[in-house]
Every structure is written in C-alpha cells, then in structure tokens.
Amino acid sequence: MSLPFHPHDGDPVPPALRGFARAHADLVELHESPAHLVARHRHPDRRVGLVSGGGSGHEPLHGGFLGRGMLDAVAPGKVFASPHNRQVLEASRAAAGPGGVVHVVKNYTGDRINFGIAAERLRMDGVEVRRVLVDDDLATESAETATGRRGTGATVVVEKILGGAADAGLGLDELAELGSAVAGASRSLAVASRAQTSMHTGEPSFDLRPDELEYGVGIHGERAQRSITRPATEELVEQMLGELVDALPGDGDQVITVVNGLGGATLLELYGLHELVAEGLERRGLATAGQLVGTLVPALDMTGFSISLTRTPAAWLPWWNAPATTPALTIDRQEATP
Amino acid sequence: MTFDQEAVLRAYATAAEHGHARLTALDQRSGDGDFGDNLRGGLREAVARFDAGSGETAFGALGAVFLDEVGGTSGPLLGLLFTEIGHALAAGDDPVAAFGAGARAGLDAIQRVGEAQVGDRTLVDALAPAVEALPGGFAAGARAAAEGARQTAELRARMGRASYVGDRAMGEPDPGAVGIALLFRAAAEVAEPDAELPTVL
Numbered sequence: 186m187s188l189p190f191h192p193h194d195g196d197p198v199p200p201a202l203r204g205f206a207r208a209h210a211d212l213v214e215l216h217e218s219p220a221h222l223v224a225r226h227r228h229p230d231r232r233v234g235l236v237s238g239g240g241s242g243h244e245p246l247h248g249g250f251l252g253r254g255m256l257d258a259v260a261p262g263k264v265f266a267s268p269h270n271r272q273v274l275e276a277s278r279a280a281a282g283p284g285g286v287v288h289v290v291k292n293y294t295g296d297r298i299n300f301g302i303a304a305e306r307l308r309m310d311g312v313e314v315r316r317v318l319v320d321d322d323l324a325t326e327s328a329e330t331a332t333g334r335r336g337t338g339a340t341v342v343v344e345k346i347l348g349g350a351a352d353a354g355l356g357l358d359e360l361a362e363l364g365s366a367v368a369g370a371s372r373s374l375a376v377a378s379r380a381q382t383s384m385h386t387g388e389p390s391f392d393l394r395p396d397e398l399e400y401g402v403g404i405h406g407e408r409a410q411r412s413i414t415r416p417a418t419e420e421l422v423e424q425m426l427g428e429l430v431d432a433l434p435g436d437g438d439q440v441i442t443v444v445n446g447l448g449g450a451t452l453l454e455l456y457g458l459h460e461l462v463a464e465g466l467e468r469r470g471l472a473t474a475g476q477l478v479g480t481l482v483p484a485l486d487m488t489g490f491s492i493s494l495t496r497t498p499a500a501w502l503p504w505w506n507a508p509a510t511t512p513a514l515t516i517d518r519q520e521a522t523p
Numbered sequence: 524m525t526f527d528q529e530a531v532l533r534a535y536a537t538a539a540e541h542g543h544a545r546l547t548a549l550d551q552r553s554g555d556g557d558f559g560d561n562l563r564g565g566l567r568e569a570v571a572r573f574d575a576g577s578g579e580t581a582f583g584a585l586g587a588v589f590l591d592e593v594g595g596t597s598g599p600l601l602g603l604l605f606t607e608i609g610h611a612l613a614a615g616d617d618p619v620a621a622f623g624a625g626a627r628a629g630l631d632a633i634q635r636v637g638e639a640q641v642g643d644r645t646l647v648d649a650l651a652p653a654v655e656a657l658p659g660g661f662a663a664g665a666r667a668a669a670e671g672a673r674q675t676a677e678l679r680a681r682m683g684r685a686s687y688v689g690d691r692a693m694g695e696p697d698p699g700a701v702g703i704a705l706l707f708r709a710a711a712e713v714a715e716p717d718a719e720l721p722t723v724l
Contacts, residue, residue: 270590270599271590271591295596297636298596298599298600298636298637299599301635301636301637302590302599302600302602302603302636304636305603305632305635305636306590306603306606309606309607309610
C-alpha cells in the first residue's frame with residue numbers, strides 16, 4: 186500500500202481549499218480564518234441563504250455545490266471532523282439573506298452541536314436560522330436509535346431542491362419545512378469492497394477479504410453492522426433496492442435516484458449500476474423522475490457505492506430541474522425552467 | 524447593589540487555577556481529560572484579553588474566548604452562557620435579575636444545542652437549579668449550583684462523552700457541572716461577600 190499524494194506537511198485540507206478556490210475562482214471565494222467558502226453569484230430572487238458544511242474527505246460535497254442554484258456558503262472541517270462553530274458562523278454571516286439562513290446539516294453529533302452553537306450566535310446577532318437535518322442512511326436506522334440515521338448521499342438531493350426553491354423566492358419556514366420533507370422522503374444504503382486508505386499508514390482503514398462486502402458502510406470509514414459474502418452485482422443491487430423501497434416513506438410512484446461513488450468506484454461501474462437501479466425500480470412500478478450519477482459524497486478513496494432514493498411529489502421537480510451553476514454540478518434545462 | 528463583573532472574572536479564573544488538577548482528574552474518569560485545561564486556559568485568555576483593553580465587558584470577553592478559542596464541546600457551550608450573561612448584565616440594572624435572566628437564556632441555548640435534560644449528568648444539572656434559585660440571591664444560586672454538581676456523582680451519563688463509559692463515571696461529579704458551580708460561587712463571593720458559601724471542590 187502507499188500513502189495518498191497530499192502535501193507532506195500537516196493538514197491536507199487548507200492546500201486543497203486553496204487549490205479548489207483557484208480552480209473555480211469564477212464561482213467561489215475562499216476565506217481562510219476561519220475557513221469557509223462563499224459563492225460569488227446568487228439568484229436575485231433568493232431571500233434566504235443556504236449554508237452547509239461538515240468534515241472534509243467527501244469532496245465534491247459541500248464546496249462543489251456552491252453557486253447559483255445551490256449553496257451560498259459552506260464550512261469545511263478537517264478530514265471526517267465537524268467544522269468549528271466559528272466557521273459555520275462566518276459562513277452564515279456571509280450567506281444570510283434578508284430572510285435569514287437555512288443550515289443543511291448531516292446528522293452527526295459534532296455537526297449538530299457546532300451548527301447549533303453557530304445558530305445560537307446568529308440569533309444573538311438578530312439573524313433568523315432554521316435547520317434541515319439530513320438523516321437518510323438506512324443502515325443506521327435500528328442500530329443507533331439514540332443518535333438516529335446518519336446523513337449521507339441524499340444531502341445532494343436536499344441541497345439541489347432547496348436551492349431551486351430558494352431561487353423561486355420561498356421564505357425561511359417554507360424552506361425549512363421543504364428541506365425536512367425531502368430528507369424525510371430519502372433513504373440511502375452503501376456497500377464497500379475496500380476501506381478508504383488511511384492518510385497516516387497508507388493501509389486500508391479496515392480489512393475485508395476479496396469475497397466480502399461491507400454492507401451498510403458509513404462515509405467516514407465506520408464499519409457496517411455486517412459484512413456479507415459478495416453476491417453478483419445484479420443480486421446486490423436488487424437486495425439494496427428491495428430494502429430501500431421497503432423503507433421509503435410515502436406512496437407516490439416517482440423517485441429521484443443518486444448512484445454515488447464512495448471514492449474508488451469508476452464511472453464505468455457507476456453507470457452500469459445506475460442502469461440496474463433504473464430497471465429494478467421500473468419492475469417495482471417506480472418511475473425515475475430525476476437522477477444523479479457520479480462521485481458526489483465519497484469517503485476519501487473507499488471502493489464502493491451508495492444508492493439514494495427520494496420519493497418525490499411532482500411539486501418538487503421544478504426545483505430539482507431548476508438551473509444550477511456550481512463547480513461539481515451544472516444544470517441548464519431550458520424546458521424545465523419553472 | 525453594584526456587581527463587579529471584572530472581579531467575578533478574576534475570582535472565577537483563580538478558582539479554575541486552584542481546581543485545575545481536580546477537574547482534570549474528574550474528566551479523565553469520564554471524558555478525554557481536557558476540561559481542566561480548557562476551563563483554566565479559557566479563563567486565563569479571557570483575563571488577558573480583558574486586561575489588554577479589548578473594549579468588551581468581562582463577560583463579553585469571557586464569552587468570545589470560550590465560543591471562538593476553547594476546544595471540546597463544553598467550551599463553546601459555556602461560551603453561550605457567558606455571552607448571554609454578558610448581554611443581560613449590559614441590558615439590566617438589577618444584577619440578580621440580570622444575571623438570572625442571562626443564565627436562563629444561556630441554559631435555554633445550551634439545551635437547544637446539546638439537547639441535554641436535567642438528570643443526564645451534564646453541566647445542565649448544576650445550571651438549571653442555579654437558575655431556579657437565583658431570584659433568592661447570588662448565594663442561593665451558588666448553593667443550588669454546588670448541590671446540583673454534587674448530585675451528578677449519583678447520575679449515569681446519557682449525553683456527552685461520559686455516556687460512552689456508563690457506570691464507570693459514577694461516584695464522582697461531572698466536571699462540567701463543577702465548572703458551573705465554580706462560576707456561581709465566584710459571582711456570590713463578589714456580590715455577597717458576607718454570605719456563607721458551599722465548598723465546590
């Protein structure tokens with residue numbers, strides 16, 4: 186095994202943030218102390234700023250989704266660690282619109298506390314804040330009842346729909362309610378055949394045999410509840426889809442799908458998986474109303490993928506399809522503009 | 524009655540210097556052992572910031588340092604409390620009422636963020652009874668905070684780091700609750716110097 190190609194001295198996040206801001210200087214601006222990224226452009230009708238953030242190591246999340254149509258500012262923590270409340274505070278101050286700020290928070294204790302402290306500080310400043318908690322990971326539904334499901338791949342769906350809705354001029358409470366509804370209608374499941382490489386040892390963070398899969402793995406290298414004997418890929422997708430569809434609240438027949446690479450999956454694999462997902466949903470009477478395929482919420486270089494499903498009413502689709510211009514996702518569907 | 528914020532800050536800082544070893548030992552039983560360092564370090568920095576003429580009130584400096592600079596989870600949570608007390612003291616004339624209103628706003632903020640209830644073995648177990656008792660004066664608040672902190676020794680943690688070690692943290696008080704008791708004792712020492720005050724550590 187070998188070490189990743191980070192600069193040799195210390196924390197890999199600051200140089201990556203500088204490189205990211207340099208590469209996308211037309212779209213984002215980096216503030217280094219405390220570290221936060223701010224979008225340069227926003228829709229003139231947007232009244233409420235959208236802010237997210239969390240540990241690094243999940244790129245393009247969240248900075249990759251900064252820009253017109255999606256997020257206004259983000260707070261990147263160290264690798265797999267929550268950002269400090271000051272980062273969230275400054276990101277929120279930069280992003281706040283006349284209608285306030287919505288925080289999109291993945292459900293992890295550290296993120297909840299640091300976004301929560303920032304929200305209290307914003308309230309003291311007179312800025313109105315609402316939180317949308319993303320908790321889509323089906324694998325943690327029963328295992329950790331006290332802490333709830335983790336937030337994973339559906340975060341992108343929440344951020345995209347909220348971005349479209351914010352650009353349509355929705356207010357603070359409407360956005361908070363919408364974001365919670367999208368998160369509540371979303372479930373995800375992830376599998377891995379190889380853990381991410383430790384930045385310190387160059388070795389996988391946990392060991393799996395070649396015939397094993399980690400089923401229900403997290404995005405920080407948390408091991409799953411179980412390892413399974415690796416089935417054929419068609420069977421694996423069928424099993425994942427079956428569990429996801431069974432767990433998906435509501436009864437509409439349209440879903441948004443995200444087939445997401447965990448860092449070490451090729452697009453050749455992900456598009457093939459997407460085809461299996463779409464076929465499997467069709468057999469179950471579900472129509473794919475929206476879709477994303479790519480490495481969107483990885484766990485460093487973990488070899489694996491996740492499937493996210495969001496059961497969507499027709500009312501959300503104009504926001505899902507609305508234009509967005511961000512480093513990682515550009516959507517320009519003329520006919521779908523609301 | 525006048526209320527000398529600066530004297531409270533200095534008394535609190537002195538208490539954290541004396542209590543450092545004991546707070547560290549308590550936190551080593553249940554957490555990562557940094558609470559003594561965080562409290563003492565934050566108070567030292569707040570005093571330095573105030574002495575350097577930051578233009579803030581003593582509680583303003585205290586709140587800013589704990590929110591921005593102090594590590595761990597409890598540091599910024601204490602920062603919310605100090606900041607709310609600072610705001611309330613700046614806004615109100617009667618120190619008991621203002622300190623009480625600030626402490627209540629701080630308690631509310633801490634509970635919104637940390638979601639801890641009374642009985643979970645956190646700093647809330649000292650802060651909530653102190654807020655209830657404070658209308659009776661600073662000494663009453665200090666006694667309630669000290670008693671609340673003492674009683675955490677009998678509680679099993681549900682929230683925070685200590686929840687990971689279960690029964691093993693029991694028998695000794697929660698260091699965060701003790702840190703709150705030291706604040707209320709410092710306030711009472713300054714505001715009601717003739718009152719009889721409990722020993723916290």
